[in-house]
Amino acid sequence: MEVQIIIIIISILLSAFFSGMEIAFISANKMHIELEKKKDTFLSSVLTKLTGNPSKFITTMLVGNNIALVVYGYFMGELLMPYLEPYLYNDFVVLLVQTIISTLIILVSAEFLPKAIFRIYSNETLKIFAIPAYIFFLLFYFISSFIMVISDFVLRVVFNTKEDDVQMAFTKAELGDYINEQLEISDEEVDSEIQIFQNALDFHNVRARDAMIPRTDIVAIDVTDTIKNLKNLFVETGLSKIIVYKDSLDDVIGYIHAFELFKNPKTIRSLLLPIETIPETMMINDILNDLTKKQKSVAVVIDEYGGTSGLITIEDIIEELFGDIEDEHDTVEFLENKINDREFEFSARLEVDYINETYNLTLPESDAYETLGGLIVDATENIPQKDEIIEIDSFQFTILEVSSSKIEQVYLKVLYKED
Template identity: 40%
Template sequence: MYPLVKLAGGFTSLISRDTNTSGTIGQLVLREELQLLIEESENAGKVNKKEGTAIRKLIDMRDQRVNEAMRPRTEIVGVEVSSSVEEVIDIFIESGFSKIPVYEENLDNIKGFVLAYDLFKQPETISAIVRDILNVPETKRSVEMLNDFLRERISIAVVIDEFGGTAGIVTAEDLIEEVFGEIKDEYDVEENVCRKTTDNEYLIGGNVEIDSINEKFDLGIPEGDYNTVGGFIMSETGRIPAQGEILTAGVFKIHIIRSTSRRIEMIKLSLLDESQING
């Protein structure tokens, strides 16, 4: 993946130039140059077809703003700077995140962020391991933000609204998912997994279709205005459950193995016995 990310860095620089080129004709010419460069790179074997598709998607998203890709304020998992180390460890475990914003009093005053890795240093206080965080306007272009992440080797920023408050946070992972999401789905076969792990337990990717699951295991998952098991869970709960959450839906016990703010990626599903259903 590194060569592709490195190449993407070069393209984000060119695309940033594209957005600053005066005149529609100038933008169209540069866009054609970029498309030609992709084709030449594919023909020369420097990138494969899937990588070329991702870079074309990067070009197509040149007008997207970071507020379209950010995790909104209401979904931010943060910690107060005065929190104990033990409290922060618990939040890392519950959220499954590798980095968490640190604020003072409220989310409009984010002071920085902490990495889960830094907790291995056994700090006495959280403030001892707080790292600086970048503040960016919500109107910043996503391609420019991705270019900043790649160039500065940082991976998280606070998105500021027009009134100076925190609109959300954006991470390198969020933007890379926007660009390479389709390729990740093709490579990451685990997301399409659907297998029985014990007599009464199933590991299922969030994108696996209900029809496929029922046909394979005869589980009787009800049909509705959804196609996938992730859609079934969101229909039952009215939300995207957090990673690590355990819930029930009808006769099923569901453990959310992996999820993001946008989708359910992996679950463990088991059938409840009669006593659990009636109890």
């Protein structure tokens, strides 16, 4: 009896091991495993041999699992027989009850649980159990090879196909998962380098409205204005390009480069350079390609109604990849003042996801807005007055500064921590 129980337990553990390694091998991040294989260690050499032929590895795990299940079924039947025969007089019913009990035990202990655990921790378990898996790989080598010869023959003759070659390329999702993992465990010195890879992966998902300079921050001048005012605007802002409009900012007719002023112009119109117009839903990788082909560096972003939504430059697009690029004219600093764990002072231009990540808050996020000011306007559906107090979920906002068109600074208080 004791020997039977020991054999049954060992069979269940082996079946769980084979089932788990099969799902771990399939679910593991290929990028992570390939980098692990590059290390000059015994484990790396074992992983190289195991993953060199994926079909044979999977076949080995299936062979081992089936052997374990056969042994388990035989001894489990012998163990249950004395307890079932006195109460069940029909051999078919005895066999049916044996099968149900054995199947329930094996499904829970050797299928569902190990596969769930090995799938969640696929990278770790594949490395931890690589050596015992390799031992079974060698033990069942000839059996697996024989089975693969038969399967290849059936695939080639019956289905007129052949086994797929080993895929060495990594998917974008696998690379993204690996980078996210490194961002969580890496130190600050390499975070910026890894972040560039993350930005590159997300680059194709960014639209013009996500990277543009908003309409309220556009520096522009009317085409009927004087050259003197234009020169003063260049000096005050330190910009190299200024947008020119006719009557209103919704009718942008071009832009002027600072170098054009050396031509001693008489009117602003004589200096106008053509400007590209793009929709705010356009992807920035397409914008970059378009501006590069046309040798342009700036474009006006328009909304669905044809009005000016913002402005985007080559620099804005590059910053989506490499982060903020500071130059001698970048003097804008956003207010970020942490009073205590529940009280803050913020510029309304700060992005909500940045605040949540930096200060461990849970401000509501939405595709309808990006900034803290956008969150408040979206909730109130108007521009609040100075000193007005607004409550959104578990947060209280006090407007510190506001202009006629936007919120400038807010005081944020956490009323209570959400679970």
